[in-house]
Amino acid sequence: MSTLRVLAVASEAYPLVKTGGLADVVGALPAALAPLGVQVRTLLPGYPAILRAIGAAPVAHAYANCFGGAATLRLARAAGLDLAVLDAPHLYARDGGPYLDARGEEYGDNPLRFAALARAAADLGRGFGGQAGFDVVHAHDWQAALAPAYLHYDGGTRPATVMTVHNLAFQGRFPGLTVDTLGLPWHAWAIDGVEYYGAIGYLKAGLALADRITTVSPTYAREICTPEGGMGLDGLLRHRAQALRGILNGIDDTTWNPATDPRIPARFHATRRTARVRNRLALRERVGLAPRPEAPLFGVVSRFSWQKGLDLVLEALPAILAGGAQLAVLGSGERALEKAFAAVANAHPGQVAVRLGYDEDLAHLVQAGSDAILVPSRFEPCGLTQLCALRYGALPIVARVGGLVDTVVDASDAAQADGTATGFQFGPVTAAELTRAIERALALWHDPRRWRRVQAHAMTIDVSWRRSAAQYAELYREIVRR
Ligand code: ADP
Ligand code: GLC
Numbered sequence: 001m002s003t004l005r006v007l008a009v010a011s012e013a014y015p016l017v018k019t020g021g022l023a024d025v026v027g028a029l030p031a032a033l034a035p036l037g038v039q040v041r042t043l044l045p046g047y048p049a050i051l052r053a054i055g056a057a058p059v060a061h062a063y064a065n066c067f068g069g070a071a072t073l074r075l076a077r078a079a080g081l082d083l084a085v086l087d088a089p090h091l092y093a094r095d096g097g098p099y100l101d102a103r104g105e106e107y108g109d110n111p112l113r114f115a116a117l118a119r120a121a122a123d124l125g126r127g128f129g130g131q132a133g134f135d136v137v138h139a140h141d142w143q144a145a146l147a148p149a150y151l152h153y154d155g156g157t158r159p160a161t162v163m164t165v166h167n168l169a170f171q172g173r174f175p176g177l178t179v180d181t182l183g184l185p186w187h188a189w190a191i192d193g194v195e196y197y198g199a200i201g202y203l204k205a206g207l208a209l210a211d212r213i214t215t216v217s218p219t220y221a222r223e224i225c226t227p228e229g230g231m232g233l234d235g236l237l238r239h240r241a242q243a244l245r246g247i248l249n250g251i252d253d254t255t256w257n258p259a260t261d262p263r264i265p266a267r268f269h270a271t272r273r274t275a276r277v278r279n280r281l282a283l284r285e286r287v288g289l290a291p292r293p294e295a296p297l298f299g300v301v302s303r304f305s306w307q308k309g310l311d312l313v314l315e316a317l318p319a320i321l322a323g324g325a326q327l328a329v330l331g332s333g334e335r336a337l338e339k340a341f342a343a344v345a346n347a348h349p350g351q352v353a354v355r356l357g358y359d360e361d362l363a364h365l366v367q368a369g370s371d372a373i374l375v376p377s378r379f380e381p382c383g384l385t386q387l388c389a390l391r392y393g394a395l396p397i398v399a400r401v402g403g404l405v406d407t408v409v410d411a412s413d414a415a416q417a418d419g420t421a422t423g424f425q426f427g428p429v430t431a432a433e434l435t436r437a438i439e440r441a442l443a444l445w446h447d448p449r450r451w452r453r454v455q456a457h458a459m460t461i462d463v464s465w466r467r468s469a470a471q472y473a474e475l476y477r478e479i480v481r482r
Contacts, residue, residue: 001037004476007084007134007159008042009121011098011114011143014252015079016050019098020303021249021384022166025216026140028252029472030081032465036473039082041134043121045113046074046087047098053078054085061128067091067116073124086120111174114202115182118146125151125159135480138162142172145206146182146194152209153188160479163210165203167381168224168231169307172202197232207236211479213244214472216382217403221246229379247472248406249382250465251391256364258392258459263364270459273393273452276368283369286362289326290350296325296445298438299370299394301363301385304333304341309376309399314340315431316376316438321351323442328370329354330362367392372424372441376434380404387463390422393455397437400427407463411444411454422458 012018014027030040044050057076064070069090076083086092091113096102099110107113121144127133137159139147148161177200179189188194188205196204207213215221221244223229225237237244254260259269266278277293284291298320302308310331320327329341329352338356345354355362367373373389375398382403386396390407398404404425411421426437444451 004038004136004473004480005132005134006033006038006040006136006138006476007121007125008040008138008140009117009144009147010042010140011045011117013042013044013079013081016044016053016081017047017098021382022141024252024384025166025249027079027081028250028255028465029469031252032250032469033473036469038473038476041075041082041084043084043086043117043124045092045098045117046085046089047092048094050078050083050085051087054083057085060084061123063088063120066119067112071116071120073120084120084124086117088116091116111172111177111200111202112181114143114172115146118144118202119150119183121147122150122154126154134159136160136162136476138164138476139206139210140164141166142170142203142206145172145202147206148210149184149188149194149205153185153193160212160476161210162212162214162475162479163206165207165213165215165224165381167307168203168215168229168233169379171196171204171231171233173197173199173204174202175199204233204236207233207240211243212475213237213240214247214475215244216247216249217406218246218248219405220379220381220402223379223402245471245475247468247475248403249384249387250468251384251387251463253391253464256367256388256391258368261364261368263361264368266368268368268393270393270456273455273459276393279365279369280371281369283328283365284326286365287328287353287355288350289328289353292326296323296371296442297369298325298327298397299366299373300327300329300331301366301373301388302331302375304331304337306334307378307380309378309429309434310337310341312376312429312431312434313374314344316434317344317352319435319438319442321348323439325442327352328366330357330359330366332357367394370394371445372397374434374438375399375404376426376429377401377404378429383407386423390458390461391463393459395441395451395454395458396423397434397441398423398425399429399434400425401429411440416450416454419453419457421454422461423454
């Protein structure tokens with residue numbers, strides 16, 4: 001089996017820069033592909049944190065003018081990843097996050113910041129000055145989605161291209177931008193090119209022009225082909241159905257391993273779970289919940305956004321309170337939700353605890369110490385927190401959408417009888433149905449023998465990248481053979 005060379009292109013990668021699950025995927029997939037003969041280099045923007053991580057890395061190429069300033073492409077190895085970094089100070093040397101400034105506003109030049117990334121991906125993908133290029137350029141989300149477009153319109157022989165959708169809600173549609181500004185030919189402004197409802201659509205371009213499209217679960221792959229789930233792109237996705245595949249995410253099973261996790265006070269595994277009690281205790285203590293070991297403990301680790309349906313948790317709170325249970329919430333995002341959760345914690349001290357912010361250590365403790373994790377998403381391309389929850393023995397209570405459907409088996413009577421149950425699903429995604437699911441979870445909790453059976457099985461589910469990495473490897477080989 002010959003080695004395949006893949007250039008992955010993305011705007012974040014764990015542990016270097018992360019705002020969500022995209023970073024986890026981009027950070028973990030290369031190691032899972034390596035044993036399958038797929039060598040991945042990951043191209044990232046040269047944000048300050050990334051430049052600090054790579055130090056004085058060698059320059060592979062210099063651009064005199066890369067969307068308004070000089071830039072270099074540097075090759076390095078950091079955080080276990082082979083990297084290519086686009087060092088373009090005029091685009092990336094800023095305070096604030098990868099997309100938003102320190103005040104939380106989008107950078108006005110985001111279209112150029114990520115066009116530059118895609119341009120560099122196309123150039124590096126082909127190889128500079130006779131140097132070997134890559135077999136495949138794999139673009140993740142809208143920030144990388146012009147890469148297949150540049151490769152397509154540059155003409156000549158090119159690497160094969162894959163476009164992965166992690167979240168169709170973010171499309172990178174920019175009215176007022178011209179193909180000229182992007183360095184694309186005039187004929188790229190077309191319905192089968194980059195034009196999208198009278199503007200330039202980055203994700204649309206990637207979806208139209210990549211050789212293959214993937215998304216992060218089989219159910220989401222079906223949902224995005226429907227008018228309800230397609231967010232305006234379902235027509236195009238139906239048109240490209242032959243090229244579209246849903247490949248389930250995994251999680252990094254060394255970062256997320258309850259048997260070795262240095263971030264939790266007590267380590268445990270599927271067949272030795274008694275130590276979990278100490279994590280429940282530590283979680284209560286850490287977030288300020290009353291020390292009531294007999295009370296079931298629900299957890300949330302999430303971005304606060306409409307997608308994640310956390311307003312439904314607020315509405316379903318009476319069921320948690322009435323059941324004598326406790327709730328520990330870790331998350332940040334929309335101000336209104338942050339305020340509402342803070343208010344609820346104030347109103348129910350000892351029974352509801354809310355930590356606003358981003359905290360990796362606490363995220364691990366919530367998984368290791370909660371009895372159940374709530375994931376009431378309105379839509380969810382894959383979702384990673386329910387995978388962590390399975391591994392850590394916190395039964396996931398999930399909305400019946402997207403990747404949540406594909407990764408959690410509802411504890412119906414039948415599933416409990418045949419030993420396949422791993423959590424709870426509810427649908428439609430309403431507060432009433434979430435309430436019912438919470439009540440079902442509470443009922444099971446009061447039957448410890450059955451609860452433990454579901455928990456033990458949940459912890460044996462393979463949530464690693466092994467199987468999915470093989471599917472990506474197969475997909476790459478398929479398009480390179482063509
Ligand atoms: P999304 O990418 O849509 O936010 P995912 O479930 O795919 O959702 O991934 C979320 C990732 O971010 C998980 O690794 C989760 O543990 C992490 N995460 C989310 N919120 C926080 C937080 N407040 N603190 C620490 N980690 C968080
Ligand atoms: C997006 C999705 C999430 C998915 C993640 C990684 O952020 O919202 O469902 O797990 O990408 O693919």
